[in-house]
Amino acid sequence: PLVLGIETSCDETGIGVVSGHRLLADAVASSVEEHARFGGVVPEVASRAHLEAMVPTLQRACETAGIALDDVDAIAVTSGPGLAGALLVGVAAAKALALGLDKPLYGVNHLAAHVAVDQLEHGALPDPCLAMLVSGGHSSLLRVDDVTASVTPLGATIDDAAGEAFDKVARLLGLPFPGGPHVDRAAASGSSVAIDFPRGLSSRRDLERHRFDFSFSGLKTAVARWVQAREESGEPVPVADVAASFQEAVCDVLTRKAVDAARSAGIEDLLIGGGVAANSRLRVLAEERAAVHGIRVRVPRPGLCTDNGAMVAALGSEMVARGRTPSSLDLPADSSLPVTEVLAG
Numbered sequence: 001p002l003v004l005g006i007e008t009s010c011d012e013t014g015i016g017v018v019s020g021h022r023l024l025a026d027a028v029a030s031s032v033e034e035h036a037r038f039g040g041v042v043p044e045v046a047s048r049a050h051l052e053a054m055v056p057t058l059q060r061a062c063e064t065a066g067i068a069l070d071d072v073d074a075i076a077v078t079s080g081p082g083l084a085g086a087l088l089v090g091v092a093a094a095k096a097l098a099l100g101l102d103k104p105l106y107g108v109n110h111l112a113a114h115v116a117v118d119q120l121e122h123g124a125l126p127d128p129c130l131a132m133l134v135s136g137g138h139s140s141l142l143r144v145d146d147v148t149a150s151v152t153p154l155g156a157t158i159d160d161a162a163g164e165a166f167d168k169v170a171r172l173l174g175l176p177f178p179g180g181p182h183v184d185r186a187a188a189s190g191s192s193v194a195i196d197f198p199r200g201l202s203s204r205r206d207l208e209r210h211r212f213d214f215s216f217s218g219l220k221t222a223v224a225r226w227v228q229a230r231e232e233s234g235e236p237v238p239v240a241d242v243a244a245s246f247q248e249a250v251c252d253v254l255t256r257k258a259v260d261a262a263r264s265a266g267i268e269d270l271l272i273g274g275g276v277a278a279n280s281r282l283r284v285l286a287e288e289r290a291a292v293h294g295i296r297v298r299v300p301r302p303g304l305c306t307d308n309g310a311m312v313a314a315l316g317s318e319m320v321a322r323g324r325t326p327s328s329l330d331l332p333a334d335s336s337l338p339v340t341e342v343l344a345g
């Protein structure tokens with residue numbers, strides 16, 4: 001089936017077109033630069049930008065895919081979780097298209113879409129698989145038995161998301177927003193063992209209650225204190241070493257817990273998605289640690305890891321293929337849609 005996917009949960013207006021597992025178009029307009037001077041996404045600015053970008057991005061996607069709107073078999077849209085006002089723009093657009101074209105509408109879960117997107121690159125998802133989603137808003141470990149119907153959360157961050165930690169540390173180091181890619185680049189010339197930053201929720205006692213949960217706010221504070229102490233002593237801050245040591249602390253915990261979760265569930269496929277999955281160290285360390293236990297790692301290419309419309313189309317396409325009942329036209333935008341709700345109303 002030919003499926004059009006619409007994503008507007010945060011600051012990317014994404015329109016994707018897929019045919020089965022084949023990617024035909026992935027048009028993304030980002031308002032990230034408008035948020036940069038605020039050091040984080042401003043919801044009102046994001047909503048407005050979605051409204052402006054929706055039609056041109058839709059046209060660009062159709063042109064790239066070489067299709068007319070009427071050719072599509074179904075419309076999929078992120079119905080949550082995300083910023084309420086931002087989600088509303090995508091959901092309204094999707095409803096208008098579904099109604100006007102008389103095609104079925106699928107309101108899908110953004111997190112499940114981050115998992116489904118891997119099918120466009122590596123083919124059908126292994127059932128079950130263990131998914132680790134790490135982005136600016138989420139850090140979760142999920143057991144995925146069927147991406148269209150059965151996703152079970154095993155753990156999540158109890159404070160900051162991994163991407164949020166990258167963005168905050170980047171800011172401390174004077175690097176631009178969003179900071180992840182800049183920290184990644186700076187870390188390449190630093191030493192990951194220069195500074196021993198804390199690994200959140202990794203003590204024996206914490207593991208009893210939070211075996212598959214994450215915490216990054218203590219790490220962020222530790223980096224802030226370290227940098228501040230350096231500045232006060234008048235010495236220059238070794239940006240590359242701080243970046244590399246911080247990055248190592250994040251990737252160490254993420255990969256340890258992901259592999260532990262996969263092993264304890266007896267699952268042999270680990271899928272990593274979300275913007276932080278673009279991190280070069282995370283990819284290497286995950287491969288290394290998973291290989292020790294015979295676990296295969298799947299990571300989509302960086303462009304598919306960050307928010308986009310293709311991931312929504314990919315999940316919509318799977319919904320159609322598996323004969324799921326479409327959402328109704330009064331589908332809500334649900335800012336706190338639980339991950340267990342893969343297909344909304």
Ligand code: ATP
Nearest residue numbers: 135136137138163180181184275276278279306307
């Ligand atoms: P959501 O959390 O709702 O999915 P988002 O816009 O934060 O929304 P993404 O677009 O998937 O999610 O990811 C953006 C995040 O990924 C930012 O925090 C960014 O710093 C981080 N990121 C991107 N590239 C890298 C990288 N190479 N290393 C570390 N972090 C990265």
Ligand code: MG
Nearest residue numbers: 010011012307
């Ligand atoms: Mg984003």
Ligand code: FE
Nearest residue numbers: 135274306307
């Ligand atoms: Fe996302």
